[in-house]
Amino acid sequence: LPVDFNERSIAIVGTGLIGGSIGLGLRSRGYSGEIVAFDRPEISARARARGAADTVADSLEAACRDASVVILATPVGDIIGLLPQVARCAAPGAVITDTGSTKTRIFETARHSFSLPTVGGSPRAEASSHDARADVAFVGGHPMAGRESGGIEHAGPDLFAGRRWLLLDETLGGAPSARGRIERLVRSLGAEPILLDAEEHDRRMALVSHLPQLLSSTLAAMLDDPADRDAAALAGPGLADMLRLAHSPYDVWRDILLTNSDEIERALERFQQRLEEVRLQLRTRETQRLFETARRVHDRLPRGS
């Protein structure tokens, strides 16, 4: 894949699994600009040692100073906390993007941080009162990739290859070219950009990511009852599949659950209602329909997922 990503310098803020893999992926595909890392010193040093960055910045300001693209690849809560600072220190013309797993709260924070118009608000009045940065842009993103284990040691150049990478269809501020620059970043990493809005993103993720995570965690936690430990010891490959997500660390999930609670509750309610129907219909022919529908949905899943 030819790299069509010619930014002079990028900053990766947060060089764990995702940020580290972005650096390694760009480098392995021939990106020749500079990559600056910012994270806790021991993390960014490891990222540089692995080749995911050229230099390590000792502050967010130093990381952003010369970067034409700033990538926030920290947990969602940190992205929300960092956005106002990034809005202040980003270089003119820079595009800021992020890799957070929920988007509505990040998008709201970005809108506020960059003093950009809210729906129904008066852009000029608000901008002038907030020291607007119309010269930088924010393009929210979410790569649909991950591994069971996080951290720079699990990062790799092909983490995003063949994966989808959701981008918010509304760019905040900057030149009209801003989103195209992030799309080139995404394609350079072998991923496919998909545009949608923040609320639709969070609604879909509640269904296909957050609900499955909670089902796996709930099933696993239920089998912790002492009376059930002998049962869990009989686990076959089916249960192992269903409990794979139960390995996910709370660190990663805390912010996701906090920033998408409404949609997650709705998804849980819908699932609960369906499961109640399944239980009540267990001894009827409806069960056949359940299995046939389920199989059809399974067989429609995107390949390689």
Added chain:
Amino acid sequence: LPVDFNERSIAIVGTGLIGGSIGLGLRSRGYSGEIVAFDRPEISARARARGAADTVADSLEAACRDASVVILATPVGDIIGLLPQVARCAAPGAVITDTGSTKTRIFETARHSFSLPTVGGSPRAEASSHDARADVAFVGGHPMAGRESGGIEHAGPDLFAGRRWLLLDETLGGAPSARGRIERLVRSLGAEPILLDAEEHDRRMALVSHLPQLLSSTLAAMLDDPADRDAAALAGPGLADMLRLAHSPYDVWRDILLTNSDEIERALERFQQRLEEVRLQLRTRETQRLFETARRVHDRLPRGS
């Protein structure tokens, strides 16, 4: 692994994935006795062509006539239907076993078919009224192995290697050596025999196999709603894990659900209660505990499952 299985002739009734793999596994490990297959003619012919059997019987009676071990490897409903016939035609000294995924109903049927004493009943009176076969034994079994796809074409000699194979701790009829002969069969296939009673088996399977199956099917079926199809298209590896079981064919599950409905309903109720708690506590610190407990259970799962 040395084969310590010296039955002169075995009959495999049902030569799909499980029955076929038993034949292939015994043969590949040097079993030198005869293997007779009985199934629909086109299935048993394919089993013989693959080397899973030496000869094909054209009736259950013909298959059982000379077999010292009869293995019923059909769906649960067929096992229940076949047991009375097998009880009539099995050769003296034969041990009958099965591979059904639920055990209580099969065990009850076997007890009745072989006219063996029920708890509190009078063995002699019952036996004399039913033409008892005290010269044959029944040892119920359930290999904890499977594949996403069934059928003789997916059978293989190592399907059971390293897997557990549950055996009922109560042998019906026959000599005291009967269970040992089935344990040798199981070990010859590379599996580990685990003894438990039929009701405990079904309770545990409801939790670690039947409940997970229904959760996967329910989640998949829920994503069939037209409004959610775009969401399902964003599936990552986590959802794919959670929906892998949704591929299971209803053919296999119908009998399992019918013969273990009580335990499955109990398991569903327990899960529903847990999930309701998870939803109500979503915005509290209890969620941290959920994830930590879930991760511990995940990490305790048997290796290779």
